[in-house]
Structures are given as C-alpha cells and as structure tokens.
Amino acid sequence: MRDFADNDTIAAIATPPGDGGIGIVRISGENAGFVADKFFKAAKKDFSVLDFRTHQAVYGKIIDDKGNIIDEALCIAMWAPNSYTKENVVEIQSHGGSLVVHRILELAINHGARLAQPGEFTKRAFLNGRLDLSQAQSVMDIIQARTDASLRMAAGHLQGAFSAEIQSMRHSILEIIAHLEASIDFPEDDIEDVAKQEAEEKIDAIKNRISEILKTFHTGRILRDGLMTAIIGKPNVGKSSLLNALLREERAIVTDIPGTTRDSLEEYANIGGVPLRIIDTAGIRETHDKVEQIGVEKSVAYLQKADLILALFDASRPLSQEDLDIIAMLKNKKGIVLLTKKDLPAQIDTEDLQNLLQGDFKYIRISSINKDGLKELEEEIVSRVYSGNAGQAEGCFVNNLRQAEALQAAQKHLEECLNTIRMGMAEDFIVIDVRSAWEKLGEITGDTVDEDIIDQIFSQFCIGK
Secondary structure, three states, X not given: OOOOOOOOOEEEEOOOOOOOOEEEEEEEOOOHHXXXXXXXXXXXXXXXXXXXXXXXXXXXXXXXXXXXXXXXXEEEEEOOOOOOOOOOEEEEEEEOOHHXXXXXXHHHHHOOOEEOOOOHHHHHHHHOOOOOHHHHHHHHHHHHOOOXXXXXXXXXXHOOHHHHHHHHHHHHXXXXXXXXXXXXXXXXXXXXXXXXHXXXXXXXXXXXXXXXXXXXXXXXXXXXXOEEEEEEOOOXXXXXXXXXXXXXXXXXXXXXXXXXXXXXXXXXXXXXXXXXXXXXXXXXXXXXXXXXXXXXXXXXXXXXXXXXXXXXXXXXXXXXXXXXXXXXXXXXXXXXXXXXXXXXXXOOOHHHHHHXXXXXXXXXXXXXXXXXXXXXXXXXXXXXXXXXXXXXXXXXXXXXXXXXXXXXXXXXXXXXXXXXXXXXXXXXXXXXXXXHHHHHHHHHHOOXXXXXXXXXXXXXXXXXX
16 A cells, blocks of 8 residues: 555545534645644634644634634644554534634635535545454444444444454464464475365364454444344334334324325334435325326335335234235335234234235234334344344444455465365465465455555545534
C-alpha cells in the first residue's frame, strides 16, 4: 500500500445538516493550526491557536476577513500524533446554525484548507496506522447503529476484537510458512515430514475457526443492516395493528375498512436488540383500484425478497379465497405465521393450515389489542437471528459482505492446502496456498488490500467523518 501522498490540510462540517445547539467544523493536516489561527481569535489577547495546549478548549470569536464577528466559539487543538487522524487537528465548536458553520468552513477553505472528501478523516486515520480497515469501517456502523446489539457489535469492531481474531490467524499462518520454508531450505535436517504434519494440524484448526466465524455472518449482517421483514396478509387482517404494536406507537392507520394501507410503509423497530426493518404491505387481494393494485404488486415483490415473512391470518374467520391465494405464494418458504385476533373464538384449525403451507413456519396466536403473543413473537425473532451464535460476543461477528468473501476465499485456499498435503506434494506447493490464505485475511484488516478497494470503502462515508 502506498503512503498517503495528499498532505493537504482538509476541513469539513462534522455535525449533521440543519440547526442545532452546537456545530463543529473539523480541520486536519500539518497546517491545521495556521488555518484556524487566521479566523479564530482567543479571548486572551495575543494568544495564537499555535500556542494552545493539546486537547484544551479555548474560548474566543470567529472573525471574518473584514474584521466582523461571525460567532462566539470554542476551539480545541489536538496536536499530532494524539488525534483522530494522527495529524494536527483543530475543531471549532460554534452555535449550530446552518449558516454559521458554513461561514466558518468557508473561512477555513479561504485560508488554505480544502474541502474534505467523504470519509477522508477516517481514511487518514487508517493510512496513518491509527485504525485498521475493519476498525475504520466500524466507525460508520457506530453512527448508524439502531439497537444496543448493533452498537455492541460496531464498538467491538472499533476496539479491535474482530481484527484481533484475524491477526491471530495470520500470525499462525506465518508460523506455518516459516516451518515449511525451513524444511525446503534445510532438507538435510530431515524435518520435512514433521513440518507437513504440524502444518496439516494447524491449517485444519484455522480452517475450522474460519467456519465458526462465518456462521456469524447472517447475524452480523442483520445487526448492521436490519432484518428486512415483510408483514403479509389479506386486507383488514391486522397488519397495521401489528406494526403499531411492534413499534410501540401509532404509526399506521388502523380502521375496519379493508384496503386502508394502499402502499408499503417501512419502519425500524428494536426487537430484543435486533433491528427489524419492517415493511407493512398493502393487503393482498383482487382489486380494480389502480392505486391499490400497485400496492398489492409491491406486497408480492417484498414477499419474494424479505429476510423474514410474518404471514397474518384472521383466526376468527374461516380461510377465504384471498387467504388461500396467499398460502399458495408462501409454499416452501420460511417465516412466522401469526394467527391474529386471539381474543375472539378461533375458526381456523392450525393443523389444516400447516398442511396447506408445507413450509418452515412457526405458528403463534396473537392479539394486537391486548398484546397477547407479542412476547413470544419477539423471542422467536431473536432466536432465529442468533441461531447458533447465542452467547458469542457481537464484537467478533462478521458484519459485511467484503469480510465474508475474504474469509470464504481464505478458507478455500486452506482446503486446497490440505488436499495438497494429503496428496504428498512438495512443500513449495503447500506454501503457495497458505500464503494466498494469509493475503486474503489481510484484506480484512487492510494489510494486503488494493488501493481501489480502500477508496471505494471510504467513499461511502459521510463528509466530515
């Protein structure tokens, strides 16, 4: 990986758009102090920004080029290497009006900084060795975390829990390479068979550990991105009532009139630490209303791509033709069947419904009115998400496709390596596959990743981070 060649001083607004109590403009680079000193004047006379002690907040005023006071503010200098980017960093904390922070940013750019690219502050932290690539990616995961479990996973990655697992495996692989290469270089010492035997045992152990880590990908991806959950059923079956119950707020309109939901509503809910991306779909039925017809088509499309299907049937009424049409769509799928209106006498036999569906479904009777059955539903959702990963620390979960693909590629190289050993081939061939696995694991931490991939990853960040 090449060294960071762009030594420009960069600046950006680090707080979200809009008005707020505080707005922060962040400046990073060798000349950050010089840039800030041009427009920040400390209340203490003749006290330059360059004189500030590191990490000390200093009160002063923002002055434009004409000597006008823009705002009162605090200025914090964080001198290298003790900063987020390991460069000189200066942060201006002003009042949070949109115009104010943009004027401060404009002053920083006019006095020698340039506008930071998306994710450039974190990219510099990575390139300067403060974070590895897995840790750097977790920064955005922390910002976007929607539940405590999501936050625990992202924080664990940021603290290096996942990276430590990867580095441990890479270190073991290097030891294997060293032993194999020693047997190649010193054949007279008769260590070939011993080296191969030790390599086989260690490679098999690493391959099994990768398999265990890969099992967490399903859970990790869901905790990061949310479980796409489609609520499916005929009109007036209780879909919107369920959505409101899961959100614990009146988000969807609930009436006795079929077809109230004519489009899809999407919301996030926290279900036992699992972020559910819930889509309340239009009731599936035959309709001549063009708007409702579009809603029904979207419902069917969500049914096909959802991670979790919540199929609702009104248990207080016999199955209708609309129910049977939905059952036909659900055949051989997985999900949870919710028999609604538990507070009313049941008219549906669960065994008959099971015979009709012929899929992998859990059956739960619920009542959105008195919240009966909702706890069982939440427990079932959490159980499905954490299946096989219960008790493991979220900070060691695989949480994105890039990591998973690198692990799968490394595992494949190790499998090929084991085949090579068992076929009795020379150590040179074994080393080729082992080194390839080592390089693939290095892509996760950024030790062996291409520059184009680095640029692509950080381009997804927000400006100012």
